[in-house]
Amino acid sequence: MASLSTRSRKELFSPILVLVVTTLVDMTGFGMIIPLLPFYAARLNAGPTSLGVLLASFSIMQFIFSPLLGRWSDRVGRRPVLILSILTSIASFALFTVAESLIVLLLSRIVAGLATEGAVAQAYIADITSNEERAAGMGKVGAATGVGFILGPALGGFLSPYGFWAPGVAAMALGLLNLVFVLLFLPEPQVHKRSRPKLEEGFARRLLDALTRPLTGQVFIIYFVITLAFAAVPVIVPLLAIDFYGFTSVEMSYVFIYIGVLQILLQGFAIGRLTRRIGEDRLIVLGPLLMLIGIFVMPLMPNLAVFAASLAMISFGVGLTNTAVPSFVSQRTPPEEQGAILGVTQSVSSIARIPGPLIGGVAFELAGLAAPFFLSSLMLMIPFLLGCRVFHACYFKGL
Secondary structure, eight states, X not given: OOSOOHHXXXXXXXXXXXXXXXXXXXXXXXXXXXXXXXXXXXXXXXXXXXXXXXXXXXXXXHHHHHHHHHHHHHHHOHHHHHHHHHHHHHHHHHHHHHOOSHHHHHHHHHHHHHOOHHHHHHHHHHHHSOHHHHXXXXXXXXXXXXXXXXXXXXXXHHHGGGOTHHHHHHHHHHHHHHHHHHHHHOOOOXXXXXXXXXXXXXHHHHHHHHHHSHHHHHHHHHXXXXXXXXXXXXXXXXXXHHHHHOOOHHHHHHHXXXXXXXXXXXXXXXXXXXXXXXXXXXXXXXXXXXXXXXHHHTTTOOOHHHXXXXXXXXXXXXXXXXXXXXXXXXXXXXXXXXHHHHXXXXXXXXXXXXXXXXXXXXXXXXXXXXXXXXXXXXXXXXXXXXXXXXXXXXXXSOO
16 A cells, blocks of 8 residues: 555554653643743843743733633544644744744743643543543653653753754744644544533533532642642752752753653653552642652752752652642543633643742742742642542542
């Protein structure tokens, strides 16, 4: 045969494998751009406030549009919305490539925030997996995100000496490859083909009801505070590493590679076994506890072994929560509302990333190096205690 049929091409790869590759390529392109923003902004004579606006604009757009596009994927299908999201990412990379003013650079971040591959990928996995398999499937996508955040900055740094246009063009090329891969190998989930809900006026009321249910509402609070506390880590950990150990930018890149490798090991290999053995409800307790211990201990002892162990606990804690929460919420959501609710989950994470770095920086400026670590530890008591309540409700009341 001269060529494979469309059906046989799609059968070469499982949908989860396609989603993993799609997420990997998308996060690699995203990771190529993010580390360059401070330098690009400086070239355009933009100060720290403008840089903050650039970084916050992405999260704000994700907060607004993730549930909307997630709900749209419930209506029109996962595949069309995923394709639209990839096209939107390509457009954002194109704007980054040609940006010669702060306005165009800001526009590139706003357009990037319109894409919602993560929520749609999670909804797709919810469509095709059982409750027992769901966390493992979402963990594989999380591992791909970790790999992308390792490869992206490395590729961006390698290409940046040629000009900021070079990483932008490379990210566009990766996006186009991603688009072709999805078009060729990712079908619409069969379960979603058979039943697509109509857009009903009562959806907003049902969505609000889901958010205010005792378990789901508490889990969203857990997710918000965990993300809020972790968002300060890229600010406070480098400050501590520089002060305690004299790390340069090279050593700091190794730190983030170390975090990425830990995430790959956890979400790519361990999360499925952990979920089957102890369940999402226990992981929602364990994640905040590990983060709390790691962040609290880190500034107490200036020792590299303690630093590495604390980083491991923080990384495992946030990785457990980032996988267990969407899986837990998905299992308690009707099939026709998976995209919308998982979009809300991504929105909760996006909005928490906005004040997190600011809180860490202000606490450091006002009260010293240890203050943001102790403040984050104090905040993490909230998700730990709420996680205990969720576990109690699941284990003893059967909710």
